[in-house]
Amino acid sequence: MSNVRALLLALSLIPVVGVAAEKPAVAPAAAAQTVDDAEAARLAARVKTEFLHAWGGYKQYAWGHDALKPLSKKPQDWYAQSLLMTPIDALDTMLLMGLDDEAKATRELIAKQLSFDKDLDVKHFEVVIRLLGGLLSAYQATGDERLLALAEDLGKRMLPVFDTPTGLPYVNVNLRTGKGQGIDTNPAETGTLLLEYGTLSKLTGNPMYYEKAKRALVETYKRRSKIDLVGERIDPVTGKWTHTSSHMGARIDSYYEYLFKCWKLFDDKDCLAMWTPSIAAANKYYLEDVDGALWSGQVDMHTGARTGHEYGALDAFYPGMLAYSGDIEHARRLQASSFAMWNLHGIEPEAYDYRKKKITAAGYPLRPEIVESTWYLYRLTGDPQYRAMGRKLFEDFIKHCRTEAGYAAIKDVTTMEQADDMESFVLAETFKYFYLLFAPPETLDLDKVVLTTEAHPLQRLSK
Structure with a gap:
């Protein structure tokens, strides 16, 4: 297959229609920089600290509710009554990170209130x-x-x-x-x-x-x-x-x-x-x-005829799934495209037309999929570029999404205006995948556990 680093650099130089002189803030080739085990341990600790920052905002301003609104510092519920979305979604991340005291308090909230x-x-x-x-x-x-x-x-x-x-x-x-x-x-x-x-x-x-x-x-x-x-x-x-x-x-x-x-x-x-x-x-x-560059777009289900050329934050899980199932070559190439899309502004957009080189949906609701794929690729190939890639993703994530009370979605990645929303999946998935990327491999045994689409680890059972 073609050299991934060269592909990343080439993608960074592709002009984007409708945006003057639009280039990645940091060239995707920077992902080639090394993250050694000591640096990875430091990053894992930083992920844990930032998880606790987001969780602390929830505890202070939205305890007992479904979610936190991180800008207005107010609680938010999905329905007329809370179902404790954030505590339940976040609990196994706490357990994975060894945050036993937080996990115990959360279990008691769920058991007694839900x-x-x-x-x-x-x-x-x-x-x-x-x-x-x-x-x-x-x-x-x-x-x-x-x-x-x-x-x-x-x-x-x-x-x-x-x-x-x-x-x-x-x-x-x-x-x-x-x-x-x-x-x-x-x-x-x-x-x-x-x-x-x-x-x-x-x-x-x-x-x-x-x-x-x-x-x-x-x-x-x-x-x-x-x-x-x-x-x-x-x-x-x-x-x-x-x-x-x-x-x-x-x-x-x-x-x-x-x-x-x-x-x-x-x-x-x-x-x-x-x-x-x-x-x-x-x-x-x-x-x-x-x-x-390799992308994934839209076709008609009956004919296979191409109907669209949009790739986005949700599609970015595809490289990880391919890697998990053994198709490393396609996974590497798609991941290169995902990372190039991220680097257009330092946060990925919800959707991007890769033929027109134009963002078609500019929001970023704190999605985890690109981090998920980065982890799977690092875990399954051992290629150090993926931990370095993850460091870049994490640094950008903190820079643009962190707030005084937690982490906020982005309304528009071209302006980085924040939105008053912190979905529970940021604690269930985004922080978990960042942590797994930098934590020792034995933190989660992929031979014994399968992660759900919400990144909840489920253990294989014999019966």
Whole structure:
């Protein structure tokens, strides 16, 4: 394959349409600088310190609520009543970092304050990946039966969401009545459920959770096109596609992730059998070589015809997934493009048209995906450029997103104006992947653990 460092430098010199003299603040080739073990240990400690800064802001200004608004220093809840999104999402990061006192206080908050007996219509997918996954991971790490009891109660309350003619879940579910509603769904929301529900089945001995979630994944796969691609939107009642754009970005991304990871976690050969043709088709149709750089764009699910050239923050998980599944060559090239996109302004945009060389969505909501891919590539190749790359990402992240009370999303990466928002996933994922990148490899054993799409570590179980 071509020299990655040369590719990074070449990408940094590509002009960007519509932005005068736009160049990376630091050339991507700077990633070649060495981060030795001593420097990595210092960076890991710094990540932990910054995690505690963000967590401390939450504790001071939003304790007991779903999230912190880091600029106004006010609490924010997703629904009429808090579901403790941030504490549950952050708990296993604390455990991984060895923050035992913080983890203990957080466990007590969750165990004593949280109840799912609420008349709330919640977003099924988000509750599964943030809350169900977080509770299960923390239970496996601590053995605290109260966390498993909460996870089982939540799982029972949400199961009716699968009661559709197709087995594909509704978008929303009422936690008290079990009533499902919402028919504008997508492969990510129908197919990113099996790690969490499957683990719940293994831990409780109730196979129903595994069966329902697996059926939803299989039914999504069964509706793929003749060229093995899925679309962007689907109706769970009729099973008909309502939007046929196909890509590796929002609304589809984690569908691919779980095809592979449910095989890794459960040794489910059906998942591997679905993954193999799916990723082959994705690589055949989504990937596009432009001026020597590899990108991933949009195509029509039925014909494979190119319909768009946007790559963004969510697509940036693709290199990590490819590396995890053994495709290091494509992973390296895509990661080079992700890093070049980041370096246009020092923070990645939500979406970038790589043919027009123009940002099409300028926000940055503190997403973790580029850090996730950097970690997987370093972990699986040992190439020191990826730890150096991660250092650059981390320094930029602190520079532009840190606030007095936590970390703030960016409204526009061309101006770096901050937004009053700190999603729980920054504590579940972004800080966790930064920490794993610099911490010793034994911090997390990839042979024994699979990370969910929300970066919650789930342990492989024999039964």
